[in-house]
Amino acid sequence: MDKVINKEEETVNESGLNFVEQEIAADLAAGKNGGRLNTRFPPEPNGYLHIGHAKAFIMDFGAAEKFGGTCNLRFDDTNPQKEDMEYVNAIKEDIHWLGYDWGDRLYYASDYFPKLYELAVRLIKEGKAYVDEQTSEEIARQKGTPTQPGTPSPYRDRPVEENLDLFERMNKGEFDEGSMVLRAKIDMASDNMHFRDPIMYRIIKTPHWRTGDTWKVYPMYDFAHGQSDYFEGVTHSICTLEFVPHRPLYEHFVKELADESYCPRQIEFNRLNLTYTVMSKRKLLQLVKEGLVNGWDDPRMPTLKGLRRRGYTPSSIKDFVNRIGYTRYEALNHIELLEHSVREDLNKTATRVSVIQNPVKLVLENYPEGQTETMVMDNNPENPAEGTHEMPFSRELWIERDDFMENPPKKFFRLSPDKEVRLKGAYIIKCTGVVKDEDGNITEIRATYDPDTRSGLPGADRKVKGTLHWVSVPTAVDAEIRDYDSLFSVENPGAFDGDFRELINPDSLKVRDNAKIEPWLAERVKAGDNYQFQRLGYYVVDPDTTADHIVFNKTVGLKDTWAKIAQKN
Secondary structure, three states: OOOEOOOOOOEEEOOOOOOHHHHHHHHHHHHHHHOOOOEEOOOOOOOOOHHHHHHHHHHHHHHHOOOOEEEEEEEEOOOOOOOOOHHHHHHHHHHHOOOOOOOOOEEEEHHHHOOOOOOOOHHOOOOEEEEEEOHHHHHHHHHOEEEOOOOOOOHHHHHHHHHHHHHHHHHOOOOOOOEEEEEEEOOOOOOOOHHHHOOEEEEOOOEEEOOOOOOOOOOOOHHHHHHHHHHOOEEEEEHHHHHHHHHHHHOOOOOOOOOOOOOOOOEEEEOOOOOOOOOOOOHHHHHHHHOOOOOOOOOOEEEEHHHHHOOHHHHHHHHHHHHHOOOOOOOOEEEEHHHHHHHHHEEEEEEOOOOOOOOOEEOOOOOOOOOOEEEEOOOOOOOOOHEEEEEOOEEEEEEEEEHEEEOOOOOOEEOOOOEEEEEOOOOOEEEEEEEEEEOOOOEEEEEEEEEHHOOHHHHHHOOOOOOEOEEEOOOOEEEEEEOOOOOOOOOHHHOOOOOOOHHEEOEEEEEEEEEEEEEHHHHHOOOOOEEOOOOOEEEEEEOOEEEOOOEEEEEEOOOHHHHHHHOOO
16 A cells, blocks of 8 residues: 655755666766766657656656756557547647657657567567467466466467568458467566566557558557667656566667667656545546546646646646655655645735625625725735735625624634624724525625724724625626535545545535626636635636636635644654
């Protein structure tokens, strides 16, 4: 079971380098590969990138930047049954969004299909590969177990010429999918299961989105990956820990091409796992296809598109990855730390605005009817250089329904009968009563204001314990608020043995369609802009926003739960 990280791990040495960077620095100092550094990020174009992929390519591109090297973007497009140009374009967009660029170093595994095929033919000729006609189930059984050696395939010793003929005919499409595979002849008794005659090629008759019908056989990851690294001049193949058992096979195949003058090196680090989140691409695809979320960019998804739509910033994601670091053991990281990172970032940059999510009308009985004043609001107290904006004030205002209680508990410092509070940036008011409908629901709150307590006047120094945000009724603009929470209701849904869909949080999305926003905000909304709603949290303008329908997504609340978790541990 994954360890839950309860504090920021110490993952760097005195020089400020994590262990992967230390390995790279040592190789460069030793003059390996001529002192050259070339990393790569090799996504499969069969889905959208999630934050775990971001951790990977932050390392790939970041290490190249730090040590003056280069980083390739290479699409591992070896399975045309699952790939789509939509995913290619989305992956490029996500990498650019986080601030990285591959320049002229864009590649595809399909670029190397001719070379890989030639290498496979060479291995057949050298007696190192053979065509197997067993079913996938038979091959799996015949491989044995970790404690029992495998048994040779009945086709393992077929003649070279027969293997060459069959492999060529496989590629011409003469055989059905699944009827034959090309296997490497290595060691059926190896302690490493990956060495027990791994499959190199399988038959796929689906046309490839780049190469069309040219190929009917496609290389497996373990055969294609290391060779593609070699063809591109990659020096460091940085990947996640599940590839540790694959490393000997990576090196085995690479050495069919490489020598001491240049040889790619594989280094593994831990994956990024988050509480209350699934990171399996298969499960994420299932959520999308079954309509359990609203697409790959649903703000509840851990995809970079989902995080962007939720209002997360590139800086906050990089900060989070830097805090959790890179280690050699798997861990389950608290999502509260990710929220802490975005909260810290938005606190510095987000403009403060007044928005009422659950409005109730407040009427100031002694304020002149028809009168309007202009109040001045700070755009961001954390950065005075961002200036101020104006906000209209009138006799009738909207306030949050939760900011009033008729019979409050002792430490309720908001509005209640005969109690005073300050309206932010405006006056101190005192509640005088309420108006209710026939069912006893409060429809209006009545109050009086103290004209000597307007902000900026001497009376503004008078202290009261509560401060409420507000919006003027005559100028308020309607908006929709989408309040997002974790998609899953348990800490580690990925470890659940049953149907993970049973763990979906029924309250992961709440929609408020009667919010009231100040006019200054309504005039400026643009998809992707971040704001702090006074006293409520951080929100972002959703792409669904139109001139007649303004939509905000909740990014994160103001309360920092990470500090409490970190303190406990």
